[in-house]
Amino acid sequence: MKKWIAILAVALLTACAGSGTIKWDQARSLKVGMTETQVTSLMGRPYQAQVVGNDGTYRWVWVNVNMLTGGSPEKMSAEFKEGVVVSVPVIPASFGK
DSSP: OHHHHHHHHHHHHHHEEESSOOOHHHHTTOOTTOBHHHHHHHHOSOSEEEEOOTTSEEEEEEEEEETTTTOOOEEEEEEEETTEEEEOOOOOTTTTO
16 A cells, blocks of 8 residues: 555656746846856756857756646746856746736
8 A cells, every 4th residue: 555655656746847837927037147046046946958059058948847737848948158148038928827
């Protein structure tokens, strides 16, 4: 019985993956020139970091996936160079509401 409870608990925990709920109002506050520390305090730790090009540019990606609800994954990213934001997406005010 304990084995099945443990399996169920692990299945439920893995059904929600990613870096946590993306707070779109906070994501809209990201600005070019912000440091990694500022972005982390606003958005939390990213789910993934990706190298973008040969010029030292890299991208942080935040993901929220909830397999229990069957919804599409939410993604948000920001690009950095030398520890400073160089590009953020434009997020419409209606998005995420």
